[in-house]
Amino acid sequence: MDFRDQxxxxxxxxxxxxxxxxxxxxxxxxxxxxxxxxVSLIVFVLVMVLNNMGGGAxxxxxxxxxxxSQQCRTGKDADQSERCRVVGxxxxxxxxxxxxxxxxxxAKTVLYTGQVRTACGSADSSAGPFYCPGDRRVxxxxxxxxxxxRQFGAQGGPFAQAYVIAHEYGHHVQNLxxxxxxxxxxxxxxxxxxxxxxxxxxxxxxxxxxxxxxRTEIAQALDAAAAVGDDRIQQRTMGRVDPESFTHGSSAQxxxxxxxxxxxxxxxxxxxxxxx
Numbered sequence: 001m002d003f004r005d006q007x008x009x010x011x012x013x014x015x016x017x018x019x020x021x022x023x024x025x026x027x028x029x030x031x032x033x034x035x036x037x038x039v040s041l042i043v044f045v046l047v048m049v050l051n052n053m054g055g056g057a058x059x060x061x062x063x064x065x066x067x068x069s070q071q072c073r074t075g076k077d078a079d080q081s082e083r084c085r086v087v088g089x090x091x092x093x094x095x096x097x098x099x100x101x102x103x104x105x106x107a108k109t110v111l112y113t114g115q116v117r118t119a120c121g122s123a124d125s126s127a128g129p130f131y132c133p134g135d136r137r138v139x140x141x142x143x144x145x146x147x148x149x150r151q152f153g154a155q156g157g158p159f160a161q162a163y164v165i166a167h168e169y170g171h172h173v174q175n176l177x178x179x180x181x182x183x184x185x186x187x188x189x190x191x192x193x194x195x196x197x198x199x200x201x202x203x204x205x206x207x208x209x210x211x212x213x214x215r216t217e218i219a220q221a222l223d224a225a226a227a228v229g230d231d232r233i234q235q236r237t238m239g240r241v242d243p244e245s246f247t248h249g250s251s252a253q254x255x256x257x258x259x260x261x262x263x264x265x266x267x268x269x270x271x272x273x274x275x276x
Contacts, residue, residue: 001158001217002210003075003088011068013094013106014087018065019113032120032130033171033180033188066111075208082142083111089162090138092208093169096199100267107172109138109165116141129164131171133180138168159217163196163258170195179272187272190257194270197261218262222255 071077071084078088090109097104110116115124119134125141132139145161170192174180180188204212253275261270 001085001162001213003078003085003208004210005074005076005079007075007078007088007208009072009074009078009084009087010091011072011084011087013090014068014072014083014109014111016066016068016083017110017112017116032118032123032127032132033175075210078208085158085161086111086140086142086165088208089165090169092203092206093166093199095206095208096202097169097173101173101177103176104173105136105176107136107138107169109140109168112139112141113143114141129168131168131175133171133175136172136175138165138172140165140168157217157220159213160221163200163221166196166199167192169199173267186253187275190253190275191270191272193254193257194261194275195267197258197263198265198267198270199261200258201262201265222258 066083068083068087071081072087075088077084079085086109094104094106098106110118115122116139118132118137118139120132123130123139125143127139128144129138129140131137171180171188173195174188174191179191200213200218203209257270257275260275261267
């Protein structure tokens with residue numbers, strides 16, 4: 001992922017809540033959607049394994065919020081800082097959807113450490129990256145990607161992170177279009193994967209990237225997505241596969257959904273009836 005050095009970033013679309021457990025302070029509304037990118041299922045498994053071993057997650061380190069408005073101004077900053085890269089990715093995703101659907105409304109991403117309060121209730125790192133329809137925000141603890149590497153040896157790379165964020169913004173699009181109440185969670189999650197692929201196809205046109213994503217970057221994200229399909233997670237944790245209890249789709253389904261969006265580049269190719 002190579003941002004254009006002179007691309008203007010809009011850091012107002014990302015809020016760094018630090019490690020104070022801050023965030024939304026109003027009454028609960030709605031429930032957490034997704035947590036369904038690459039990382040969340042892995043972290044869920046990690047938490048179960050640690051609990052079964054009698055251990056637990058290490059306490060989150062407190063850290064002050066960052067002033068992203070001073071740190072993240074151009075694409076050059078996005079190439080040099082993880083938080084600024086998140087800003088660039090979020091900017092690109094939202095720029096695409098603003099052009100694509102008239103109903104689009106900008107949604108913030110909240111970076112936090114440890115715990116966070118949302119309109120959907122309190123959450124911690126074990127929830128994985130998620131979208132809360134109650135406050136229309138995406139929540140992300142960047143330590144997930146460190147855990148992914150340390151505990152599982154995954155090498156997703158920056159595009160894997162972008163894929164996770166694009167997936168969660170896919171849920172935001174679904175919320176705006178009234179698709180979150182579609183019933184079965186698997187087609188909803190697969191549609192978010194497909195929407196992530198649509199953005200990846202069109203990302204260069206948003207003006208934030210210097211060149212299209214390489215096939216290597218796409219392949220790394222797909223490999224990581226396949227590794228955490230419901231079937232592989234269940235096989236690893238239970239020793240068997242129960243398709244009736246799938247929540248996000250099998251490895252093959254998730255890869256196919258992303259590729260469907262990436263190859264066609266049109267949200268119209270991501271109809272719920274055609275997925276799952």
